[in-house]
Amino acid sequence: MSRWQNRWAVVTGASAGIGQSLAEQLAARGTKLVLTARRLDRLEDLADKLRSDHSATVEIYPLDLSKPGAPGELFAFTQGKGIVVDLLINNAGFGSYGEFHQGSLDWFRDMVQVNVSAVVDLTHRYLAGMIERRRGDIMIVSSVAAFQPVPYISCYAATKGFxxxxxEALAEEVRRYGVRVLALCPGSTDTEFMTIAKQPARMFRFAESADKVARTGLDALEAGKTYVISGWWNYFQTHAQRLVPRPFVARSAAALLGPRESDQSS
Ligand SMILES: NC(=O)c1ccc[n+]([C@@H]2O[C@H](COP(=O)([O-])OP(=O)(O)OC[C@H]3O[C@@H](n4cnc5c(N)ncnc54)[C@H](OP(=O)(O)O)[C@@H]3O)[C@@H](O)[C@H]2O)c1
Incomplete structure (x- = not known):
């Protein structure tokens, strides 16, 4: 029996990619779902599919997490419905590509709000009840970009580092209350992320599927891990570079990821 059977999960960023796969796999495991993202039509289609494929109980709540009040609204929605959330998945997020000084400041502000501030906000709100009940799980979708400085996606990588x-720190704090926290660290994954971040296709040549990444995350959380890197090659690369001096890692990443003329045609 799944750890989350007949329990409620909140999944942010459920309208596409990894979040959609997480929602599908949780519904297949008998989890009741609150799904959120900005695109209402996508959420409605997904909710209909999960109800018909898995007889799932699904609530949807469209929300723009770049708005500072949004996490509070979501929390009030679940409280108002009497929903006890045993699994919070902070998955919504987006990236960028290029020289930081040339990017839009509004884009970076929203990125920090969605990738960092909303994560802190939702985690703080839902964690209180989990600690009281001595039960609960939280997944935060980070990235392999979190493990080192990454020029040309500098702000994004820093949000994922956060x-x-x-x-990982929170996981240790709340372990004694029976609450688990996992950072899921995907490498390149075949979703809408690349297009939205305007990252070159060459960075996604060996991308994993969203289904595979979602399964890795749920299995790791179920197994009580505090972080997981999806894919053995991603795991190897991430840990191998930790043996090398940090300035060298940043310099090599810049050489690998810096814009190339061939990117225009990819
Ligand atoms: N794909 C990769 O290569 C990769 C690698 C490492 C980590 N990740 C991380 O994985 C997570 C999921 O990304 P993905 O690859 O599945 O990308 P995706 O296909 O673009 O999905 C992103 C999700 O986040 C939601 N979202 C974006 N901005 C939002 C906002 N302002 N308010 C509410 N929801 C918002 C989107 O929904 P709406 O547009 O409908 O709002 C969508 O559901 C992100 O945290 C990303 O950083 C991705």
């Missing part, structure tokens, strides 16, 4: 360190 997510990873926050998750």
């Amino acid at each position: 997510d990873l360190l926050f998750s």
Whole structure:
């Protein structure tokens, strides 16, 4: 029996990619779902599919997490419905590509709000009840970009670094209350992320599927891990570079990820 059977999960960023796969796999495991993202039509279609494929209980709540009040609204929605949330999945997020000084400041502000501030906000709100009940799980979707500085996606990688360190530290704080926290660290994954972040296709040549990444995350959380890197090659690369001096890692990443003329045609 799944750990989350007949329990409620909140999944942010459920309208696409990894979040959608997480929602599908949880519904297949008998979990009741609150799904959120900005695109209402996508959420409605997914909710209909999960109800018909898995007889799932699904609530949807469209929300723009770049708005500072949004996490509070979501929390009030679940409280108002009497929903006891045993699994919080902070998955919504987006990236960027290029030289930081040339990017839009509004884009970076929203990125920090969605990838970091909303994660802190939702985690703080839902954690209180989990600690009281001595039961609950939180997944925060970080990235392999979290483990080192990454020029050309500098702000994005730093947001994911926050997510990873926050998750791992929190996991230790709340372990004694029976609450689990996991950082899921995907490498390149075949979703809408690349297009939205305007990252070159060459960075996604060996991308994993969203289904595979979602399964890795749920299995790791079920197994009580505090972080997981999806894919053995991603795991190897991430840990191998930790043996090398940090400035060298940043310099090599810049050489690998820097814009190339061939990117225009990819
Ligand atoms: N794909 C990769 O290569 C990769 C690698 C490592 C980590 N990740 C992480 O994985 C997570 C999921 O990304 P993905 O790859 O599945 O990308 P995706 O297909 O673009 O999905 C992103 C999800 O986040 C939601 N979202 C974005 N901005 C939002 C906002 N302002 N308010 C509410 N929801 C918002 C989107 O929904 P709406 O647009 O409908 O709002 C969508 O459901 C992200 O945290 C990302 O950083 C991705």
